[in-house]
Amino acid sequence: MTPRATYRLQFGPDFGFADAAALAPYLSALGVSHVYLAPVFAARPGSTHGYDVTDPAVLSPELGGEAGFRAMVAAFRTEGLGIVLDIVPNHMGIGGAANHYWLDVLANGPESRFARWFDIDWQACGGRVILPVLGEGYGAALTSGALDLRADGDGFAVWAHDTHKLPVRSEDTAAIREAGVGTFRGAALDALIARQHWRPAKFSLERDGLNYRRFFAISDLAGVRVEDEAVFEATQALALRLVDEGVADGLRIDHIDGLRDPKTYLHRLRRGTSRPFWLLVEKILGQGETLPADWDVDGTTGYEVTNLLVGLLADPAGNDAMTEAYAAFAGRTDPVEIVRHAKREMLERLFASEFSALSGRLAALAAASLRFRDVGADSVKVALVEVIVALDVYRTYADANGLSASDRERLTRAVGEARRAAAWLEPDAFNLVEAALGLDLDTFPGAEAEVREAAARAQQLTGPVMAKGLEDTALYRYARLLALNEVGSEPGRFSTDVAAFHAANAARAPGSMLTTSTHDTKRGEDARARIAALPRHAAAWAARVPAWHRCLADPEAPIDPNDAYFFYQLLLGAWPMEWRPGVRRDGWEAFTQRVRAAMLKSVREAAVNTTWVNGDPDYEARLAAFLDRALDPSPGNGFLASFRTFEAEIAADGAANALIQTALRLTLPGVPDTYQGADCWEQSLVDPDNRRPVDFAGRAAMLAALPPGPAAFPNWTDPMSKLALTARVLRLRRDHPELFAAGDYRPLDLPAPLVGFVREAADARLLVAASLRHGPAQRGLLPLPEGRWREVLTEAEIADPAAGHGFDILPVAVFVSSSG
Incomplete structure (x- = not known):
């Protein structure tokens, strides 16, 4: 069953199944057909998002357990609402002590019945799992007591920083009981740890010493081998049962590109239930890329729609002026090179472990090949770096049938660009990489299995490198127009022409999702719409930014001009639409704290002046002082007075963009999703800001009191305007389902x-x-x-x-x- 329209709900410690159930009357009155739920399975205690699943076979006890889940579903059904589940097949949360599958692996090593669940290279690191759980070096942790042996109902375990449980082998139980837990300190504890199936290490070792696959570079999210049929059946059974029972009408698959074999996984899902269901994949499509036709899915989660719409709103007439203003202020001009440089950094820093293992596999193929035997390991590394950097999509999809024609063309193009970038390198190094990643088995007789493994590993690496390099780094470094910097965007592309807009809409699968805000977007849809109004005011913007900076800059404690340019746009996007001149501002302190937190995250993600790990406290202090000056509410703050005048000048255009964007999302071919809270103004900043509590009671009261006709639109900046638009179009979809479905x-x-x-x-x-x-x-x-x-x-x-x-x-x- 394809939903008519969905509404996304996020779960967390302060919002569980009972809270969601209470919203059923409101969501039904709004006009949606389905509630699109964030992950509902057991996750790490206190999880604020649910993507750190610890047991996919259990409905989250923290959110209300099976009874609470069933009661929520019943409440939705009473109001005529179905549900869509968000499932996480790629990884599981392993930090702390909540994942009993992982704990069993740590206790029993390769002999654990769950060892096949996780993508661990047991041949590396002496057959031990490297765990980057220490805040200090191993020796210091051993001395300081950060590593502590304890007994509990399950036996004995070493605890790291009172947080991470590391179970001890059963073979050591008798010795511990004989000697007593208290005797295991210093050298004795070190000797005990040396015998385990795990090795605790300082967090910094995650860069180049891990031997298990992760979700991106998050070491407490371990990759799951869902390609193994037994693992698939164990981890996906509950979700499929809920579909088979008619509880869930659809599944949204998180991070499909992380899977070794997405097509086989998706086909198994289809075969896993006798009931048809809506199947979406979280897939970021590159320029000109389409979903593989043989995946048998209904569509994507809609990041391409997010970028299509904001591109339509950005006035192309302002392109040159905005580009020149940015270059003059921040000195940044080449977004393509910024992306490529960021991808190189990711390979050198965050994914050094994965890259080293992959290049090692390719070097071994070279050494065993008569054709490539003279290609050295260093040459393999250089060629592999350049090819990954040049690849313009997240990954290719080599499988038992090889590469599709379009994937082979992209790989060939990437290799060609790599050759030009490193023209001095031995050509056979590139030939080796192209043959292996392209699954040209005839080139490696007798090593077919090794080639398949290398190609699969490469495909599971290029996606994270692109995601971290582009989304989580380059989009914070290139700040020409932040409205265009979104998940799935292409830096450098300024606007969407009308012909391209129509072509994309005509080609879209009718079951694909239409979205403009998600839990992953860098800015809420209406923050983005306001920033997208800037090209219409490019001349004024180009004049104001230097003047603002003269008000705020401190020559004794300077900040990067790019960070300042980023901040001025961030503030403009987040500035609440309803804060009109002459109207008292409510929540100033909370607002400014949100802005400060988002700016700090942004500069750390950019990783130019400070970073998340081993950051620069001095720079962060200078940034904090800059923000204090900018956000000082006293009458003497000339910047804030000028900013508010400019903000008022663009307010109508920003609101117009927001209303247009909403109306198009709700009427284009596809299934529109409304992210929680986006039924009114959604001006959130990057997560976790976009998971703040939503005033649903206020929305319900406003919806119930909507005046008829045009009176529902008192002015465009009033949140009632967006709520009225949303409700009236969603109800139109309810009244004419065939019109929108077909x-x-x-x-x-x-x-x-x-x-x-x-x-x-x-x-x-x-x-x-x-x-x-x-x-x-x-x-x-x-x-x-x-x-x-x-x-x-x-x-x-x-x-x-x-x-x-x-x-x-x-x-x-x-x-x-x-x-x-």
């Missing part, structure tokens, strides 16, 4: 700045149009086809379609004409 899509040929389309099914016609550069001189008139039309947002009956529509009340219009 209606065709036809672009309208409209003069700029208008953009619009028609969708038509047997029971109704839909016409949606927006004025992208809204203003008194640019409103334009929209001609309507013959028929009896009703404008959904203002609830107005159109008496004379030939008179046209002038966008006087809103920058977007949604018309429906029912058959008969």
Whole structure:
């Protein structure tokens, strides 16, 4: 069953199954058909997101357990709502003491019945799992007591920093009992640890000493070998049972690119239940990339839609001026090189362990090959780095049938760019990498298994390198227009032309998700929409930024101009829409704390002036002082006074962008998702800011009291405007499900700045149009086809379609004409 529209809910210590159940009447009244749930399975205690699953066979006891889950589902069903589950097949949370599967592996090593679950290289590191759980060197931890042997109901374990449980082998139990726990200190404890299936190490060893696959570079999330059929059956059984029972109508698969064999995994899911279900994958598509046709999924989670829409909103006329202003202030000009440099850093720093293991596999293939025997290990490393850096997608999908034509073309192009980047290198080094990653088995006779393993490992590495290099580094280093810096974006691309917008909509799978905010987006959708208004004010922006900086800069304690440029946009996006001039501000302290936290995270992610590990306290202190000056609410703060004047100048354009974006998300081909809280203004910053509590009671009261007609839009910056738009379009989808599920899509040929389309099914016609550069001189008139039309947002009956529509009340219009 494909949902009509979904609403995403995040779970955490302060929001469990009972809290979600209480929202059923509101969500039903809003007009969605399904509640799209963050992971509901047992996770690390206190988890604020649920992606650190510790037991996929158990519904989270912290959130309410099976009874609470079933009660929540019953509450949803009473209101006619289904559910969609978010499942996490790629990894499990292993830190602390909550994952009994992992603890069994630590206790029993390769002989553990769960050893096959985790992607561990037991041949490396003397057959021990390296655990980067220490805040200091091993010797210091041994001396300080940070490593402590204890007894509990399960036997004996060494605890690291009172947090991480490291079970002791059963073979050592008798010796410990004979000598007594208290005797294991210093050398005696060291000798005991040396006999275990694990080795505790300082956290910094995660860079180049680990021997298990992780989720990205997060060492307490261990990769799961879900490609193993027995592991698949054990870890996916509960989710599939919930589908088979009719409890869940859909599954969203987290981080599909982390899996060794996504296609086989997805096919097993389909075969795992007799009931059809909606199947989405979290997949970031590169430029020109499409989902493999043989995956048998309904679509993606919609990051490409996020970027498509913000590109449509960014006025291309401001491209040159915004680019020049940024270059003049921050000196950054080449986003492509910034991305490539960041990817190189990831290979050298965060993924050194994984890269070393992969290059070692390729070097071994070379040594065993007559053709490549003279390619040295260092040459292999250089060639591999350059190919990974040049690859323009997250990964390829080599399987038993080799590479698809499109993947082979991308690999060949990446190798070509790599050759140019390191033209001095022995050509056979690139030939080796291309043959292995391309699964050219004939090139390596007798080593087919080794080639398949190397290709699979490469594909599980290139995705994390791209994600960390692009999303979590380059997007914090290149700050020309932050609205364009989103998951799945392409730095350097400024805007989406209308023809490309229509082509993407016509090509989209009808079951794909339409989203503009998620738990992973860098900014909430309306923060992004406000920042996207800047190109219309490029000249004013270019003049204001240097003036602001003159107010705030301290020559004795300077900060990077790029960080300052980033901050001015961040503040503009986050500045609450409802904080209009002359209106008292509520929550100033909470707001400024959010901004400070987001800026600190941003500069650490950028990793230019400070980092998460071994950061620069002096720079962070200078940044904090800069933010204190900027956010000082006293009347003498000239920056804040000037900023508020500028913010007021762009407010209407920002709100117009936000309303247009919302209306398009709810009406384009696909299944629209509303992220929690985005039924009103969603101006969150990067996580964890986007997981703050939502005032659902206030939304429910506002929805119940919505005035009829255009009175629901008192002004564009009022949160009621977005709630009214959202509810009225979602209810239209409820009233005309066939129109949105199967209606065709036809672009309208409209003069700029208008953009619009028609969708038509047997029971109704839909016409949606927006004025992208809204203003008194640019409103334009929209001609309507013959028929009896009703404008959904203002609830107005159109008496004379030939008179046209002038966008006087809103920058977007949604018309429906029912058959008969």
